[in-house]
Amino acid sequence: MTGALRRTLLAQAEACAELGSPMYAELLTRAADDPGTAVADVLGDRTGPGFVLGMLGTVHRLVLEGRAPDLAAHYPTAGGTKDPLAAWPAFRDALAEHAPEVRAGLADPPQTNEVGRAAPLVGGLLTVAAATGLPVRLLELGASAGLNLRADHFRITYEGGAYGPVSGAERRRSGGNRPPVVPPEDAAPETGVVLADAWRGLPRVDARLVIVERRGCDLNPLDPASPEARRRLLSYVWPDQAARVARLRAAFAVAERVPATVVRAGAAEFLDGVAPREGVATVVWHSTMQAYLSPDESARVHARLEQAGAAATADAPFAHLSFEGPDASRLDAAHVLTLRLWPDGGPVILAEGPSHGLPTTWR
Known part of the structure; x- marks a missing residue:
């Protein structure tokens, strides 16, 4: 060796x-x-x-x-x-x-589709919703099976409260009565995905988050309904981490009832022609995938984001939301959640956390 x-x-x-x-x-x-x-x-x-x-x-x-x-x-x-x-x-x-x-x-890049990264994603989307007052059009780069395109259907708990749809376990503990939920009762059906103790500090939980479009891309998109794809995703979860395994399996059930589209394409190809759209906040999101891009691909992605941002208006805002780490060789390196919201917005660091997203600490 x-x-x-x-x-x-x-x-x-x-x-x-x-x-x-x-x-x-x-x-x-x-x-x-x-x-x-x-x-x-x-x-x-x-x-x-x-x-x-x-x-x-x-x-x-x-x-x-x-x-x-x-x-x-x-x-x-x-x-x-x-x-x-x-x-x-x-x-x-x-x-x-x-x-x-x-x-x-070894020829196939790992696909973790880590459900815990929904914790920073949802907080970032709430920040966009609070700033714009508009529904969200969510586009994900490197989406794998698209599980996190359904992030608003996951339950996020934190000290003193919770955000998102009620979990089945909470309903059983409450004797069948629906516990309080933020946002209110009309948000989403009951969920099996719970991100426990996921937030340190809080994002804008008072904002109303509505996602009207869920699309992503991946070089090798996986169908979350396929048993083979499910085994592949599970194989990249560490087998002694029971909570991660449970979240992933519960996310498969969410994917069965919440539609999302993931196309076979590279990141730059997917963003070709992407532009702001009137009446919605267009958000391009990615997590722990930047290191897999070649320098040329990364430059093309950056150029397309800048082009779309330059076309943004108050009625058609455009956002780039990323949760990335500084060093792809270190799984334990801290990741940073960064938002750039056009028109006129510069990059703002919203939060940070470990590569799996839990817990996310808000600034």
Whole structure:
């Protein structure tokens, strides 16, 4: 194993520990110190953090498909009851047995479609709604399966209150009576997605948020109704993080009843011709995807955003909302929620939080 690969594995192990996955922290630490060749045979000279996540995700997918039963016994997502921290020998064996398939899986960028990032998204949309008084036309870059295009249908709790539709658990605790909800009763049906303790401080919860259009793009869009796509999305969630798994599975149910469109396109292609629209606030949103853009693609995206912003008016505002981190190699690096609202608005930092979005701390 090269020194570069070992350093990447240890850095990712540290990030997993920081973000609450002792299972993956242990697996990657053991991988970095393995005297054998199973990990090196799969990763080779591909030492970027995305490839490490791709390795973990592809192996997790084998587990979910029932093709690595010894390893599945350690994975809570597959019903395993053995100690997740003792999974290394079975993980190493699965890597060796399925090495060609795992290597092939590295060619596909990870798709987390992290539901927790709805916490900064909803707060940013509330800020836009408060500033404009208009319904929102939401466009997402790198949308994967489009789960966060339905973010207003998730329940967000914080100290002293909650925002969004009532959850089934809340209804049961209240004996069938509907608990208080912000916004009021007409906001949305009951939801199964709960982002608990998601906000430190508050965005503009007094604003009325109405989303009238939900569209996104992705180089490989996934259908949230497809069992295969669901397994793929679940495979990139860390298997010992039960709350993240539950949120993702609940978001699939929301997607079944809330329509959204995700087209196969790159970010710049998707934004080609995008312009403000009278009577709505057009919001382009993305999270933890900027690092995957080439310099040329990034420049083209920036140019299209500037062009659309220059055409904005008070009756047809345009916004760019992003939740991005400074360093793609560090999963545990703080991400910043930035809003630019045209006409006339410069970039404003609204909040910050970990890469998975929870908790989001508002400025």
